Amino acid sequence: MAQNKLHVKKGDMVVVISGKDKGKKGKVLQAFPKEGKVIVEGVNIVTKHRKATSPQKPGGIIHQEAPIYSSKVMLYCENCGRGVRYGVKVLENGEKIRYCKRCNETL
Structure with missing residues (x-):
């Protein structure tokens, strides 16, 4: 069952909390809300064997990030130095901001 809303967005710093890349x-880099997955920079690296499509685009072995389930990541708080839960505050002007539940700093 796929969920349509993720707790992380493109550009967020996250920490992996389970699996082979834990910590x-x-x-x-990319979020897929319908699948409930995200692509995180430097995490879940897979090896792809690419065939040469033209002389200008040679083939070879390419290492790239693959999607992981969003439930395996937590938002990272720079102030706390670890993965944290977050809350949402609504400011007077109607803007929503996310904040760290541990230290109350804006994420």
Whole structure:
């Protein structure tokens, strides 16, 4: 069952909380809300064998990031130095901001 809303967005710093890359930090490069997955920089590296499509585009072995489930990542708080839960505050002007539940700093 896919969820349509993720707790992380493109550009967020996250830390992996489970799996083979547990403890790694990285930036969310892409989010897939319908699948409930995200691509994190430097996490879940897979090897692809590419065939040469033209003389200008040679083939070879390419290492790239693959999607992981969003439930395996937590937002990273620079102030706390770890993965944290977050809350949402609504400012007077109606703008929503996310804040760290541990230290109350804006994420």
